[in-house]
Amino acid sequence: MTYLGVISFCSFCTAEVWKHLQSVPQNKVPLSSVTTPKAVKDAWAELQTTGSTEGVTKTAVLKSVLGERADLFEFAGDTIELTEAAQMMNPTDGLPDNILTVAGGLEGYETKVAEEEVNSVVVDAAPGEAPRAVGQVGGGRKARMRTSTYIPPGKGKGKGKTGLYSDMFWTPLIAQALAIERKKDSEMVRALFTAIELHSGKCVTLSQLGSDFKVSQLKKDNMWKSVRLLDILEAYEDIFELVPDNTMGGWQVKLQPGAEAALPDVEEYMEREIREQDALPPRIENPRTAFDKMQSLRIELLYALQRRGNKVQLQELGQEPRVQKVKQSLHQAKKLIEFIRMFPTNFKVSSDDSQMIIEVISPSVSDQSMIDRALQRLNQDSGDRGKGSRKDARGGREPARDRGRRDRSRSRGRREAPPPHGYLPPGYGPPPGYAPPPGYPYGYPVPPGYGQPPPQPAYPVPAYDYSQQYAPPPQAPPAQPAGYPPPVGYPPPAGYSYPPPAGYPPPGYAPPPAGYLMPP
Known part of the structure; x- marks a missing residue:
């Protein structure tokens, strides 16, 4: 139907x-x-x-x-x-x-193939394999091969609108058109090669190839509007290798060994690339330190802008595979525009219709002071966050080994401190037959169970006259003039006969003995 x-x-x-x-x-x-x-x-x-x-x-x-x-x-x-x-x-x-049928072939060709399949004899095949006609090497569906939409430049395209072959007579106009066609063909093959190379030799899907900036730009040309990328890749099998995609279906593409040498007009493109990239710094293929990674991102941004005419929107710049790879390796929660603004001598940021435009000012990367300043700020921020804590990186929790040591140190700290020199712990008496320890200071109270230490030979018992060495502290009250009563708490002078205060001595207490002096 x-x-x-x-x-x-x-x-x-x-x-x-x-x-x-x-x-x-x-x-x-x-x-x-x-x-x-x-x-x-x-x-x-x-x-x-x-x-x-x-x-x-x-x-x-x-x-x-x-x-x-x-x-x-x-x-x-x-x-x-x-x-x-x-x-x-x-x-x-x-x-x-x-002009295509359901199987992808031309209408007339599909009808002819159907008639041939009706007249052929079909034999049994292995389970899971399509039946094959007698004389066929592969499956029966192999005959339904679609016609390629790609025509190599210089190959005749058949009759024109007038019903005549347009390439029977060679004219300068035809030669010029053929040169333009070959140039566009070389540009497309080169763009496909570069788009795959940007993914570091990995397999690339056809949708990723079609979304590449240069490829999508060339596909807008009338020469490529109705041409499948798959047909172009199949035509250059010495450059591109098609690999079945078992996950999503369809095809993936990768480069053949020595693919660059098989590109059309390789010498001309090599000279052009050398001229264009002479002004650009060399790439850093495997950056290891944070400094090298920032410098590598700076260089990859220059290369990405050079592919796009040194001026491009920010969102397109962020889709560059090499730029994404280097930015992800930095492990910093920064947007791409923040890294771009780190290098004001290389890039200019402007706005155009709510879109941020990035433009190259200079390709020189000799000044690296801005990278040093950025790393210093990063180290200071990380140092401030980690100050005062020595926790490991596993969720901020200390290892069990350190926790055990900490608990043991706390248990030791709760033990009683050793007694001071010369004293026994409370409740302990002197050992039988032992005197107080030597060097026990005179003038201190004797511990329970000990007598006064015997005097040392040839040394008298020390006696100190503290009155000769004592001086009142600076904060002592000044001396009162003669005739004033002494302050409360001071002993009365000798011969003092001032009556005691009212209520002294307290009720129930006898007066002090004669000659008693009040303590200071």
Whole structure:
């Protein structure tokens, strides 16, 4: 069953799906959510209702309808995505003519292959393998090979609009057009090579290649609008190697060994790159220290801007694979614009229609003082945060070994302090037959159980006259003039006959004996 008979409604539904896929990231959505937008849902409902008399029933599946446009949509498992050609075209310009079948081949070629398969004899195959016709080496579906949309430059393109071959007579105009075509072809192959090289030799998906700045810029040219990237990669198999993607389906691409030497016009491009990169500093391939990583990010920004004409929007600059790789290795919670503003001698930041524009001022990277200052500030900040704590990096908790040592030290600290020199602990008497320890100071009270220490031979018992050495402290009150009573608490002078105060002595106490002096 075919749905091409319902031209108006089918085209309208196809255009709505096309617009929706161009508005989503990576131009790819699950089949189950393709009718989520209201415009697509209404167009599909209208097609089911109106197209019932012309072959489209209400039980028709949207995938079978969209599958008629193999030039616009690709299906991988349960997802639908736009082809490279559909990503570059504008749906508002109208649907292009469909020259491809569901399998991706030309209409006439597909019919011929179908007739050959009907007349062939099919033999049994192993489980999981498609049946093969007699005489075929591979599976039966191998015969349905799609026609490549890529035509190498210089190869005849058949008859023109006038019905004649345009390359039968060589003219200067044809030679000029061929030179331009070869130049564009070399630029595209070089752009694909550079886009893969930026991922450090890893496999790259076709969608990543199509999103590269230089590749997407070249795809806007009329020469490449209807050409698949897959066809270009297959044409240069000595440069690119296609690897099946077992996870997402489709293909991944990587470079062949010695791919750079196989590039078209390699000598001309080498001379041009040498001239362009002479002004740029050499790359730091494996930066290890924080200083080298900041310098490497600075250099990669210069290279990324050089690829884009030394002036680009900030969001495009952040999509550069090498810039992302170096920035992630710095382990600093800084935005890319903060690193760019660290180097005012190299980059100029301006705003244009709410977009930040980065422009190269100078490619010189000899002045590295700003990196030193940034690292000093970083070290100071980290030192202030870590001051006063010596915890390890495992969540700020101390190891069990250190906690055990700390507990033991606390238990030792809670023990009683040893007794002072010459004293026994409370409750202990002298050992039998032992005198007080030698050197026991005179004038101190004797511990319980000990007598006065005997005098040492040839040394008299020390006697001190403290009155000769004593002087009143500076804060003592001044002497009172004669005739004034002494302050409270001072002993009366000799012969003092001033009557005692009222209430002295206290009731129940006898007066002090004669000659008693009050203590100071």
